[in-house]
Amino acid sequence: MPISHSAFVEMYGKAILSGNAAVFVGAGLSRAAGYPDWAALLAPMQSRCSIPDHHDLPLVAEYITLDPANGGRDALVTHILTAITAVLPVPTPSHQILQKLAIKEIWTTNYDRLLETAIPEAVVIGGEGATHEIASHLRAIIKMHGSVGAVGTWEQQPVITRTDYERYELDHPRTWTVLRSSYMSRTMLFLGFSFSDPNIEILLRLARTLGTASDDRHIAVMKPPNGPTDTDDVRRIHQLRVMDLENSGITVCEIQDHSEIPNLLADLALRTRPPRLFIAGSSNLPDATAEQDEGILGPWCAAVAATLVDESGWEIHSLRGPAGWLTSRDVARTRLKEGNYDPSQIVLHFRGKSAPPDAPPERVGTSIYTDLSREQLVPDVLEDCRALLAIRGGGRTAEEIRWASDRRVAVIPVAASGGAAFEYWEANLAAPPDIGSRRTDKSTWELLNDSDPGIAARAAKKLLEQAMYKTPSAS
Known part of the structure; x- marks a missing residue:
């Protein structure tokens, strides 16, 4: 059963005040700043390579890399870089409020520079060799899937294809180990994710393999399907997915629109101010x-x-x-x-x-x-x-x-x-x-x-x- 906004603020606010909070930022916060979502990001290359629509977007990216005549990995990575650098990294109100919250670890699968622009005091961890720096800084932004640099080049190459996802633990063992440790020891907020987001599988994998005690739950802020074209079957699938998360130790706070996120975070900032x-x-x-x-x-x-x-x-x-x-x-x-x-x-x-x-x-x-x-x-x-x-x-x-x-x-x-x-x-x-x-x-x-x-x-x-x-x- 999803929790109310006030229950979310109380629950996660206490975790922040105890110094035991982490946040995992998904693509939703970047879309609010004008960046394309996964489907829009891949669409031009997908069309060029004549790849039919498919719900598994990392697999679509995989197929693009297998078509050297019209695509290929280099062309795909260059296309993604161009699309991301075409948008100026202007933090949204949500990013600005995150800067005010005393959260030590900020995990993200986003490539853009919104978080580091909003939180300049944080160290950016973008590769296997830098994971040891997480514990030595007051705040750390851990970019799991690659990062665009300040000069418009890749600081860390992107995780994009199905193979990249399936080999992540093998290719990034230190990052995955630190993430597992954080998941087990902190209260983690998953923010800006949807069940159509390919990176949701990270959340689901952590939940199913690690679980959590019933009194030490993580939280995911999710938007249910409430559009005029959403069918009963789509809504039922959402309910089942929420039940799946709840059963694995991640409670859900539902919002009716993504525009509610800044207000939710603003209430959280108010909750964690001094009395x-x-x-x-x-x-x-x-x-x-x-x-x-x-x-x-x-x-x-x-x-x-x-x-x-x-x-x-x-x-x-x-x-x-x-x-x-x-x-x-x-x-x-x-x-x-x-x-x-x-x-x-x-x-x-x-x-x-x-x-x-x-x-x-x-x-x-x-x-x-x-x-x-x-x-x-x-x-x-x-x-x-x-x-x-x-x-x-x-x-x-x-x-x-x-x-x-x-x-x-x-x-x-x-x-x-x-x-x-x-x-x-x-x-x-x-x-x-x-x-x-x-x-x-x-x-x-x-x-x-x-x-x-x-x-x-x-x-x-x-x-x-x-x-x-x-x-x-x-x-």
């Missing part, structure tokens, strides 16, 4: 005094702080605006009294290094000073946060909410406090945004506007737990 919360908001009064801020925001900040006190694993970040300061202060006060205060868990960001801010009435958390502008600093901080909590606020808070939304950071507004928080809440009342890769309960969203600060804060805490992936996702 950080950014607090935004103000009294929304011009030139408000500290006493005015306290009078307007105090009850809401105190209620929120009371729910955050026990979440010692979460970092609380702010620009030391009124809402951020009051909430952080109240959390710190309680933790100090209870003897579990850790200043590193409360971070206050100050802008400008020439004029220090007025000294706060008490020291709280860790202060970080920067000369970045607010427009640079806030997005930079949000890149490493899972959630933004908004308490009242005006135009600047609304802008920070937009910055957070653009980065898929969960925005949780204490709507009853008014201002920008209420405006965002009201705009999303009919269809609350997903939080933590899961749907947001509408009744919980409605409670964010309860006039009782305690009730609104409890609703916010429930959604914060969802944003922090504290609540297990149902598969």
Whole structure:
């Protein structure tokens, strides 16, 4: 039974956070960048050699090499090189998100340079003699089936024919041994594969020969046949293939369209960010005094702080605006009294290094000073946060909410406090945004506007737990 998107994010996210994740990238990610698929790649040579259509594309390539008059191996390899180098290696959003994920081993059967362009810090392993470098680098891209170089030539000759496939273990014993070891010791994600992809047989061979324990499963993201021309027989074959994978220890996460992959990976990147919360908001009064801020925001900040006190694993970040300061202060006060205060868990960001801010009435958390502008600093901080909590606020808070939304950071507004928080809440009342890769309960969203600060804060805490992936996702 295929797993849900939220279950995938939780399962593979945990593998990344434990340092035990690997990924195997198939042709699907290259097609999204404009590269031809296998059938399109072989089609001109197949037509020239008068080879009928056949589902076994490596066998078609084999037949091309057996026709020296119209094809031959040299002509086929040159044709493939020309087709690949005709497309500029511009990484897709999926490649860019892979760069952000802490995955040490990235395996691929693709010839192009998309992965190394997106992840320039990784060492590229393209031959038998370099496999020993995998363990000595923080990140490695292992190109199993050949690689096009930066100057438009083959750095490693391609694996393309049926003979190449059948002799792979004999001709590449070290690479195959390392792949088997990685498969047995890591949680591997197969991404960009389809059952029509010739390289799917690598996945199937690993699954059938090595298997895996039921509590240590690998994952394949697959698209089922859902087109208007797909027959019941085609759909049934897909179901049987999924069952085959599941029985061999590879669980399947189904997507309805390949365009879903970037969103799936973006949720995964969010899941593996540090558990950080950014607090935004103000009294929304011009030139408000500290006493005015306290009078307007105090009850809401105190209620929120009371729910955050026990979440010692979460970092609380702010620009030391009124809402951020009051909430952080109240959390710190309680933790100090209870003897579990850790200043590193409360971070206050100050802008400008020439004029220090007025000294706060008490020291709280860790202060970080920067000369970045607010427009640079806030997005930079949000890149490493899972959630933004908004308490009242005006135009600047609304802008920070937009910055957070653009980065898929969960925005949780204490709507009853008014201002920008209420405006965002009201705009999303009919269809609350997903939080933590899961749907947001509408009744919980409605409670964010309860006039009782305690009730609104409890609703916010429930959604914060969802944003922090504290609540297990149902598969």
